[in-house]
Amino acid sequence: MNLEGLRVMGIDPGLTRCGLSVIQAGKGRQVIPVAVGVVRTPSDAELAHRLLRLSHAVAEWMDDYKPDVVAMERIFERGNVSTVMQTAHAVGVMVLAAAERDIPVHMYTPSEVKKAISGNGRADKKQMTAMITRILGLSAPPKPADAADALAIAVCHCWRAPLLARGAAAASLAAQGAASTPRNPVNGKA
Amino acid sequence: MNLEGLRVMGIDPGLTRCGLSVIQAGKGRQVIPVAVGVVRTPSDAELAHRLLRLSHAVAEWMDDYKPDVVAMERIFERGNVSTVMQTAHAVGVMVLAAAERDIPVHMYTPSEVKKAISGNGRADKKQMTAMITRILGLSAPPKPADAADALAIAVCHCWRAPLLARGAAAASLAAQGAASTPRNPVNGKA
Numbered sequence: 001m002n003l004e005g006l007r008v009m010g011i012d013p014g015l016t017r018c019g020l021s022v023i024q025a026g027k028g029r030q031v032i033p034v035a036v037g038v039v040r041t042p043s044d045a046e047l048a049h050r051l052l053r054l055s056h057a058v059a060e061w062m063d064d065y066k067p068d069v070v071a072m073e074r075i076f077e078r079g080n081v082s083t084v085m086q087t088a089h090a091v092g093v094m095v096l097a098a099a100e101r102d103i104p105v106h107m108y109t110p111s112e113v114k115k116a117i118s119g120n121g122r123a124d125k126k127q128m129t130a131m132i133t134r135i136l137g138l139s140a141p142p143k144p145a146d147a148a149d150a151l152a153i154a155v156c157h158c159w160r161a162p163l164l165a166r167g168a169a170a171a172s173l174a175a176q177g178a179a180s181t182p183r184n185p186v187n188g189k190a
Numbered sequence: 191m192n193l194e195g196l197r198v199m200g201i202d203p204g205l206t207r208c209g210l211s212v213i214q215a216g217k218g219r220q221v222i223p224v225a226v227g228v229v230r231t232p233s234d235a236e237l238a239h240r241l242l243r244l245s246h247a248v249a250e251w252m253d254d255y256k257p258d259v260v261a262m263e264r265i266f267e268r269g270n271v272s273t274v275m276q277t278a279h280a281v282g283v284m285v286l287a288a289a290e291r292d293i294p295v296h297m298y299t300p301s302e303v304k305k306a307i308s309g310n311g312r313a314d315k316k317q318m319t320a321m322i323t324r325i326l327g328l329s330a331p332p333k334p335a336d337a338a339d340a341l342a343i344a345v346c347h348c349w350r351a352p353l354l355a356r357g358a359a360a361a362s363l364a365a366q367g368a369a370s371t372p373r374n375p376v377n378g379k380a
């Protein structure tokens with residue numbers, strides 16, 4: 001499967017700080033950075049205003065960069081309940097923005113992202129930032145951490161998508177094989 | 191504070207089943223049912239498609255009934271984590287729909303709703319359905335339960351909003367009083 005030219009938007013979801021990135025797949029495992037940034041919403045503002053602000057920002061990124069696919073970090077369900085709930089509200093709004101534009105969304109757990117980028121599902125922030133800086137050939141480490149995470153998620157998708165596609169194709173071929181097993185001809189014309 | 195004519199949309203949030211209602215405030219504590227229904231999304235569909243479907247349905251209700259305010263049940267954070275997360279995604283999408291139309295959103299806990307409707311914060315479903323049927327003068331109990339809950343949340347807002355407003359007004363007056371305490375005149379012209 002050749003992904004060359006595929007534009008991937010990476011999202012590290014959050015309501016107070018949301019990391020956004022766009023990268024483009026090159027030849028083989030090559031990945032080219034296109035954009036990276038962080039959207040912030042004031043924690044003392046009303047939920048409705050925060051979600052509206054986030055929705056506008058994400059829509060603007062999608063309309064400006066026209067990604068083919070969105071890769072998002074799956075929410076880590078432990079920790080402060082009210083932060084998790086806020087992040088879940090934000091995810092709802094961002095998945096909706098993608099759905100409204102017919103852009104497929106893939107979710108990856110933090111350890112899937114870490115494993116794809118560094119080979120170690122428990123890599124720390126420092127290792128991840130160093131790896132993503134090298135992989136994308138950046139002159140300086142991306143800041144803040146949410147921006148680096150958003151890039152890592154997008155690269156994770158670029159590198160995992162061919163494997164996922166190959167797996168799906170194999171499953172589909174196997175299913176086809178099962179369905180199209182030739183029957184014995186019952187007359188001489190076959 | 192006279193609420194007469196105020197249109198309240200009540201939402202019992204959920205992704206598989208979401209209860210929606212619209213009621214209108216009459217004189218005093220009178221409440222008039224306008225619409226009630228349940229939006230369902232297939233649990234085997236992708237999250238993106240489910241959120242899009244819910245968003246369209248809620249937008250249609252808001253545009254058809256033009257509520258002045260949305261009252262929503264605050265998510266109960268215990269229970270099945272993946273159901274809670276799905277509901278939180280749905281809440282994000284519905285709060286956004288209200289924000290996009292400049293409709294204020296108020297959240298009430300399940301026990302606030304139960305207390306407002308039945309006087310008992312621990313009332314069971316049967317009691318709640320009986321009360322809401324009587325309060326709204328319905329010829330039959332609303333079904334399913336999500337529809338009855340959506341009506342109860344809207345009525346809860348109608349009955350609590352004047353108290354909240356009075357509390358806010360009192361606090362504001364007290365603050366004004368403190369700020370405008372007359373100074374003693376220092377010359378005879380005062």
